[in-house]
Amino acid sequence: MLVDGKWTSDWQPVQKQDEQGRFIRQVSSFRNWITPDGSPGPTGTGGFEAEPDRYRLYVALVCPWASRTLAARKLKGLENIIPVTVVSSVLTTQGWEFGGGSDEDPLFGSKHLHEIYTRADPAYTGRATVPVLWDTKQDVMVNNESADIVRMFDTAFEEIAASDFRLYPDDLADEIDALNEVIYDKLNNGVYRAGFATTQEAHEEAVEGIFETLDMLEARLTGDFIFGDHLTETDIRLFVTLIRFDVAYHGLFKANRRQIADYPRLSSFMERVLKLPGMVDTVDIDQITRGYYSIKALNPQGIRPVGPAHIQQLMQNA
Numbered sequence: 001m002l003v004d005g006k007w008t009s010d011w012q013p014v015q016k017q018d019e020q021g022r023f024i025r026q027v028s029s030f031r032n033w034i035t036p037d038g039s040p041g042p043t044g045t046g047g048f049e050a051e052p053d054r055y056r057l058y059v060a061l062v063c064p065w066a067s068r069t070l071a072a073r074k075l076k077g078l079e080n081i082i083p084v085t086v087v088s089s090v091l092t093t094q095g096w097e098f099g100g101g102s103d104e105d106p107l108f109g110s111k112h113l114h115e116i117y118t119r120a121d122p123a124y125t126g127r128a129t130v131p132v133l134w135d136t137k138q139d140v141m142v143n144n145e146s147a148d149i150v151r152m153f154d155t156a157f158e159e160i161a162a163s164d165f166r167l168y169p170d171d172l173a174d175e176i177d178a179l180n181e182v183i184y185d186k187l188n189n190g191v192y193r194a195g196f197a198t199t200q201e202a203h204e205e206a207v208e209g210i211f212e213t214l215d216m217l218e219a220r221l222t223g224d225f226i227f228g229d230h231l232t233e234t235d236i237r238l239f240v241t242l243i244r245f246d247v248a249y250h251g252l253f254k255a256n257r258r259q260i261a262d263y264p265r266l267s268s269f270m271e272r273v274l275k276l277p278g279m280v281d282t283v284d285i286d287q288i289t290r291g292y293y294s295i296k297a298l299n300p301q302g303i304r305p306v307g308p309a310h311i312q313q314l315m316q317n318a
Helices: 064-075 114-120 146-155 170-188 190-195 200-220 233-249 264-274 285-292 309-317
Strands: 055-059 084-086 132-135 140-143
Touching (some): 055 064, 064 146, 114 132, 170 190, 170 233, 190 200, 190 233, 200 264, 233 264, 233 309
Antiparallel strands (some): 132 140
């Protein structure tokens, strides 16, 4: 990680833990918002007006947090407005890396993503995470919190690329916020808390939350999407975890009480979302398995699975 702008130690999956061995995720530190007129958003400062080709999104295809920003970009028709740079899915001792089969950094020729962070803040302390949204006009980092980026993609560029739906509609905002909190804590981050737990108790606690939430969502899904017929950001949040679950979390993270294949409604939902225009382009199962199974703390030999067959078939049919 970086300490006062200097790389100090090899990358490790467990960034922080509490006294009970529970995995604790780092809080995002760059929280500015792009808005239609450049006025300040909910957090941070103003000065980030929506303009085509001004902003660049850095992502890793293995990462569910980054992938939900890719999904929002696709669904809102921003591909020609916000270019993307994809880092390698295999984490090196210095974290996310450019080149070597992935994209080169077109802005600065950086070798590692942490160089982008120290460009944004020469005294930065913390982990260099994806996604990153960079402002090429001011040469600053706008935001590195995926939840914020999804919401600004939903509304900020409407005058440039109008769309006929909202991922975060006003009439569902309170319900979305409430369910997002549950899905994040017990499922999106819950799989990481299961996989990176350092005590048996912490692992079992996380696993209980994962399957409690999957059971609840299976019962809830009576329409096409979580909120009936209306696709929202909550569906994206759920999808990015589901598509990785049987491939990585079930085995590598030991969340193996059941697979998503054992949930008929969640399986149908996953297939339905994958078939939305452009969504399949945000999913790369090869990169997902390469990335997760390269975590030496969990898989020292680096051997990765060749299945499961139902996910391979799902991708072929999308």
